[in-house]
Amino acid sequence: MSNYLSIFLTGLFLKNFVLVMFLGLCAFFGVSKETKPALGMGVTVTAVMTFATPITWALYHHILKPLDLTYLWIMTFILIIATFVEMAEYIIRKTSPGLYRTMGIYLPLVASNCAILGAALLNISWGHTLAESIVFGFSGGLGFSLVMLIMSGIRERMELADVPVSFKGAPLAFIIGGLLSMVFMHYFGVFRI
Amino acid sequence: MARSCWYEFRKGIWGKHPVFCLLLGLCTTLAVSIRVENAVAMGIATICILSAANTVISLLRKAIPHTVHLPVFLVVIATFVTLVEVFLKGFLPDIHKALGIYLPLIVVNCIVLARAEAHASKHGPLSAFLDGAGMGTGYAIGIVLIAVIRETWGTGMIVIRGVTLLRVGILPAEIMVLPPGGFLVMGLLLALFAFLERRIR
Numbered sequence: 299m300s301n302y303l304s305i306f307l308t309g310l311f312l313k314n315f316v317l318v319m320f321l322g323l324c325a326f327f328g329v330s331k332e333t334k335p336a337l338g339m340g341v342t343v344t345a346v347m348t349f350a351t352p353i354t355w356a357l358y359h360h361i362l363k364p365l366d367l368t369y370l371w372i373m374t375f376i377l378i379i380a381t382f383v384e385m386a387e388y389i390i391r392k393t394s395p396g397l398y399r400t401m402g403i404y405l406p407l408v409a410s411n412c413a414i415l416g417a418a419l420l421n422i423s424w425g426h427t428l429a430e431s432i433v434f435g436f437s438g439g440l441g442f443s444l445v446m447l448i449m450s451g452i453r454e455r456m457e458l459a460d461v462p463v464s465f466k467g468a469p470l471a472f473i474i475g476g477l478l479s480m481v482f483m484h485y486f487g488v489f490r491i
Numbered sequence: 492m493a494r495s496c497w498y499e500f501r502k503g504i505w506g507k508h509p510v511f512c513l514l515l516g517l518c519t520t521l522a523v524s525i526r527v528e529n530a531v532a533m534g535i536a537t538i539c540i541l542s543a544a545n546t547v548i549s550l551l552r553k554a555i556p557h558t559v560h561l562p563v564f565l566v567v568i569a570t571f572v573t574l575v576e577v578f579l580k581g582f583l584p585d586i587h588k589a590l591g592i593y594l595p596l597i598v599v600n601c602i603v604l605a606r607a608e609a610h611a612s613k614h615g616p617l618s619a620f621l622d623g624a625g626m627g628t629g630y631a632i633g634i635v636l637i638a639v640i641r642e643t644w645g646t647g648m649i650v651i652r653g654v655t656l657l658r659v660g661i662l663p664a665e666i667m668v669l670p671p672g673g674f675l676v677m678g679l680l681l682a683l684f685a686f687l688e689r690r691i692r
Contacts, residue, residue, distance in 0.1 A: 320522035373569040400559040412599045419592040464686040471677030
């Protein structure tokens with residue numbers, strides 16, 4: 299049980315997908331200008347990641363490995379994720395149009411989000427079991443949402459701040475990202491026990 | 492025609508730089524730029540994949556139905572990434588190990604997909620190839636520049652394949668080779684470029 303807890307905390311803070319592993323940065327800087335879209339993106343990524351990681355895991359260990367085709371992992375994973383995103387879009391559009399209007403526009407973006415492919419690849423290269431990979435996918439998605447929320451909150455306030463002209467916009471966002479990254483790496487290091 | 496060919500190549504390096512102007516491909520840029528050696532390998536890999544994938548997609552652009560164009564692009568890109576991965580695994584295993592999951596992640600590198608979508612699917616093969624090569628070169632210059640700053644600042648020297656190229660007498664700031672350093676260097680560089688741009692105007 300403590301194993302799952304440590305994987306959960308690793309995915310959430312210590313190896314945070316955005317700030318420590320540098321995954322999903324395009325979405326991180328692109329969609330984090332306001333809180334609401336940032337939250338929508340976070341929820342979508344968490345959902346897709348939680349469901350896509352066990353599927354890719356099972357595919358790798360039960361189909362690619364016995365057939366000795368592990369070099370095809372990149373192609374298989376990216377197709378699975380693209381299919382999954384397409385399917386999620388379809389299901390959401392048919393079952394709840396309201397949710398689709400708020401979340402739908404992010405779905406195509408999610409397919410090319412490195413965080414999801416990254417989670418699938420990390421599960422394989424760190425040798426997680428099936429249950430561990432589900433926990434890791436879920437916690438990684440939660441960590442992504444958390445950072446998106448923090449970042450969008452800070453950036454909403456930063457719009458009004460009086461900063462040097464050269465730092466306006468993207469440069470400032472990167473500096474804030476760096477400071478947040480320090481917090482996540484060192485402050486939450488207490489969980490490393 | 493000659494001028495426009497040159498423009499297709501040049502715009503990725505000067506004017507529409509993929510990393511510093513369009514803010515694309517950030518994940519691999521910041522993650523791999525810890526060491527110059529890895530950054531050079533990543534840059535070369537991206538140039539090859541980007542120009543090859545752009546050419547193939549441009550040749551197939553009339554055969555791909557619009558509804559499934561994204562999966563098709565992804566498969567073409569993934570093919571070239573797989574080739575590069577197998578090549579590096581066989582010939583340069585230490586680089587393959589150092590790049591880790593960031594090599595497969597070129598598939599979802601926004602630059603490759605964005606160029607396929609915005610340029611290769613609308614232009615002929617020659618123009619698409621030059622665009623890919625130019626954008627790839629621009630990316631490689633960007634990632635190596637960041638890596639030079641981070642490795643020098645973080646360790647006080649630059650080592651490529653066991654040979655020390657540069658040694659400066661500063662107290663190394665370890666934070667620069669850790670994840671926060673990537674964000675900070677990128678932020679400072681972007682601010683510097685914004686400052687220079689205003690100065691030139």
